[in-house]
Amino acid sequence: MKERLEELRNEALEKVKKAENVKELQDVRVSYLGKKGPITEVLRGMGKLPAEERPIIGQLANEVRESIAKSIEEKQTQLEKEALEKQLREETIDVTLPGRPNTVGGPHLLTKLIQEIEDLFIGMGFEVAEGPEVESDYYNFEALNLPKGHPARDMQDSFYITEEILMRTHTSPVQARTMEKHEGKGPVKIICPGKVYRRDTDDATHSHQFTQIEGLYVDKNVRMSDLKGVLNTFAKKMFGEDREIRLRPSFFPFTEPSVEMDISCKMCHGEGCSVCKGTGWIEILGAGMVHPNVLRMAGFDPDEYNGFAFGMGPERIAMLKYGVDDIRHFYINDVRFLKQFHHA
Template identity: 50%
Template sequence: MREQLAKIRAEALAAFESVQDAARLDELRVKYLGKKGELTALLKQMGRLTPEERPVMGQLANDVRAALEGALEASSKKLEASALERRLQNEALDVTIPGRAVSIGRQHPMNIALDELKDIFIGMGFQVLDGPEVELAELNFDRLNAGEGHPSRDWSDTFYFDRDSRVMLRSQTSPIQVRAMDALPLPIRMVAPGRVYRKDEVDATHSPMFHQVEGMVIDKGVTMADLKGTLNTVAEQLFGEGTKTRFRPHHFPFTEPSCEMDVQCHKCGGVGCSTCKGEGWIELLGAGMIHPRVLEMSGIDPEVYSGWAFGFGLERLALRRFKIDDMRLIFENDVRFLEQF
């Protein structure tokens, strides 16, 4: 019997060791360890042994069973592992195939530029205002110190809805300043972006409709130095820290002193190149101290309050921001253009 046990053990271990698939392993389990298996059959013969031999043989048979069960378990694990490995191999993908497209819409480049600006000003305590686009000439011109004879009031420059030139499409966002001065409590810090209209034929740099952003601060003791400081901060946030600016005298009817602000050309660093037309500087915006008459017309005492205002063309900013070379693209809305942003 001892020999038989040893034989079963050796045979079974060898069989478990060499088995290749799970079904065969199960057959082997039944053959050696099953209720009708070889080991069970052998143990049934235990009764024939002497009482002295029985525990010894019993012990031996249990050892063999444990060894076989251990081997079976190991073999089964091995088979599972190799089966998993095969499956994973079969499931391998060409990872260079493009992912399934997730289509996300894009924001219009103009409004990307506008949002950046709004965020900058909101951070400085400005509120964002809106105003009507069909506007009174009184607010667009008279209240901004551009009186009856001002050339921009001509029908060749401005769109009108009545023969008396009373109602017009606003030619600038500045009437929102007037509405703000009339309606809001002081002090005021506001920006007002919006559509404006001028009688310009469409070309690479002109459009009869475009966008401006207007800004205004009115408070006691506001100075031109504040204007410079604030707009310098804006330039740095738009074009990066250390951006150099310069201020040049200019003329606007509703500010005095008036100025234009240039930023140093980012491309050539001020030496002069094609981007800045050799000047080293690129014009960014117009600004100035609000004309005392404009304050007076809104019932604000220029002896007590002062303020500054600025305005700039959003298209020009967006065009520069994204190196777009033709303004027509802005209003054409070709998806191949829009999807780039």
């Protein structure tokens, strides 16, 4: 039995020496030191030996085990070191090569445009106000001179959640809420950017969700000429100093008198073309003097205070400013489209 153990030791050490990788080394470990290996089989036959030989054979078997295990461990350390050295040789980094530039994104075109409009009006003394997108019927309609059953409600096809709760159809409720907070004391000078929701038809100029920016200025002795001056400054800063504006009579339930503002067409400079449909003008936003009923419901005395309001769609502003022909381009997240405006 001693001879068999010595023979197994020599065989194992020879195979360890010849192993070329860690996998072959592990195969040697399993073959000789595993539960079904030859050394274990030798030990199982120790019961047939005389009692005085058993300790000797047991000690020898442990020495053989330790010798093989030690040899495997040393060989594994050597193989791992050689593998690491080979990897370092093959994966040498040339630090003199130029670096690869990182792709840097930019703000969405609408986000950038809204920030630009905000900065413009902040420069004219306005503050930015926000409000909930899920709104009550009162603030969305009634507080804006649109009582239940008013025919002008049909102008805004709404997403109702309950009979009294809906997705806001414009940012005008923010104006009503802000005026209430002032408790009948001016001035109130705000712009209200945000998302709005309407059940509009699916075409190139409408979407069920879009953005609006509305403005409000309430104080004593506010005149229509003040409104025209603000809108004229906006048009020239946004579209160019050569842009002209005109105000046309219109109707909005929450303003009286109400106007539509047009800007001169930048393509034909007012002479008439396909872009402006031959008129020389392009409609850009709606505005007017705040209706006395709206002031009264917000707690202001219309005999003492008056004001003006205006509302625009950033999507329409962007379409006109950058020549975008379909509002849906802003929302399909096509990187090819968005990348065009990173440096606009």
